[in-house]
Amino acid sequence: MNFLSKITGSFSTPSAANPTVAMVEAAYKHHGLDFRYLNCEVLPKDLEAAVKGARAMNWVGFNCSLPHKVEVIKFLDGLGESAKLMGAVNCVVLRDGKYIGENTDGKGFLKSLKSIIDPAGKSIAILGAGGAARAIAVELALENASRITVVNRDQNKGKDLVDLINNKTKCKSEFKDWSTKFEVPDHVQILVNATSIGMSPDIDARININPDSFRADLVVADVIVNPPMTNLLKDAKAKGCQIVDGLGMVINQAVLGIKFWTGEDVDPEVMRKKLLEVL
Numbered sequence: 001m002n003f004l005s006k007i008t009g010s011f012s013t014p015s016a017a018n019p020t021v022a023m024v025e026a027a028y029k030h031h032g033l034d035f036r037y038l039n040c041e042v043l044p045k046d047l048e049a050a051v052k053g054a055r056a057m058n059w060v061g062f063n064c065s066l067p068h069k070v071e072v073i074k075f076l077d078g079l080g081e082s083a084k085l086m087g088a089v090n091c092v093v094l095r096d097g098k099y100i101g102e103n104t105d106g107k108g109f110l111k112s113l114k115s116i117i118d119p120a121g122k123s124i125a126i127l128g129a130g131g132a133a134r135a136i137a138v139e140l141a142l143e144n145a146s147r148i149t150v151v152n153r154d155q156n157k158g159k160d161l162v163d164l165i166n167n168k169t170k171c172k173s174e175f176k177d178w179s180t181k182f183e184v185p186d187h188v189q190i191l192v193n194a195t196s197i198g199m200s201p202d203i204d205a206r207i208n209i210n211p212d213s214f215r216a217d218l219v220v221a222d223v224i225v226n227p228p229m230t231n232l233l234k235d236a237k238a239k240g241c242q243i244v245d246g247l248g249m250v251i252n253q254a255v256l257g258i259k260f261w262t263g264e265d266v267d268p269e270v271m272r273k274k275l276l277e278v279l
């Protein structure tokens with residue numbers, strides 16, 4: 001008998017409405033994996049201590065969600081290729097006693113988006129410049145998006161992401177200040193919300209954007225998982241746009257993360273079913 005399960009989990013704040021624990025534990029159970037996934041409320045001031053705690057308890061890895069994806073890097077022992085390029089980590093993996101930061105968010109998003117539209121050659125506007133936005137923007141640029149407009153409140157963070165895309169990929173990127181209501185320009189074919197606006201418990205929060213600027217041929221994607229149908233997606237649907245919710249992304253990134261931690265290819269449908277049950 002072995003009563004020592006392998007431990008994984010998620011560090012974020014706010015975390016109470018984050019449903020990923022239900023989804024990942026359903027996959028572990030379905031595949032008979034003796035692993036646990038713990039949803040942990042971790043404030044920015046406690047992130048270093050949380051990583052030290054994980055080390056002390058031999059966690060085999062953990063996810064970082066908002067707002068830790070960039071800050072966590074300084075507490076890790078190294079970065080995988082994609083995380084190094086994006087400057088953001090959502091999945092930490094214990095390898096040979098070292099915590100290595102990986103990024104599976106961008107690939108998770110891309111797979112979900114591609115079920116609706118191929119981003120190659122498209123003009124894309126991304127709202128936000130945090131951890132999720134960095135991963136999504138870089139992955140879209142590597143997938144040959146033609147133009148990426150980064151719309152962000154904080155100029156420094158927004159311009160930093162624009163520079164990253166322009167310097168490290170073939171895609172053209174520009175910064176758009178977000179101090180007034182954003183009007184989706186005519187050249188934009190895909191709009192992505194990579195901010196946390198509309199995430200539970202603030203589900204009534206509205207993004208500073210004019211829905212009258214949504215054309216019916218615009219594809220609108222949201223990264224928010226809970227609730228899957230955000231005000232942004234409701235507005236987009238009402239305007240006849242095709243929409244992509246955050247469920248596909250969160251399931252796809254988890255398949256990749258669980259493979260890193262356990263070596264197992266888990267069934268995404270098990271996680272989708274559980275998410276739809278709990279949300």
Ligand SMILES: NC(=O)c1ccc[n+]([C@@H]2O[C@H](COP(=O)([O-])OP(=O)(O)OC[C@H]3O[C@@H](n4cnc5c(N)ncnc54)[C@H](O)[C@@H]3O)[C@@H](O)[C@H]2O)c1
Pocket residue numbers: 065066067068069105108127128129130131132133152153154194195196197199223224225246247249250251253
């Ligand atoms: N579906 C998924 O798989 C998935 C994966 C990653 C992240 N997410 C979600 O993406 C969201 C962002 O996560 P993150 O890790 O990038 O967080 P973050 O804290 O790194 O970045 C948040 C971004 O949102 C912007 N923002 C927040 N409130 C704003 C407001 N009122 N007005 C304008 N901008 C605002 C910030 O400026 C920043 O650019 C979260 O809701 C997270 O749960 C979902």
Ligand SMILES: O=C(O)C1=C[C@@H](O)[C@@H](O)[C@H](O)C1
Pocket residue numbers: 009010011012018020021063064065066090091105250253257
């Ligand atoms: O809480 C979680 O389990 C996660 C949330 C998302 O931010 C993902 O990016 C992250 O990898 C996992």
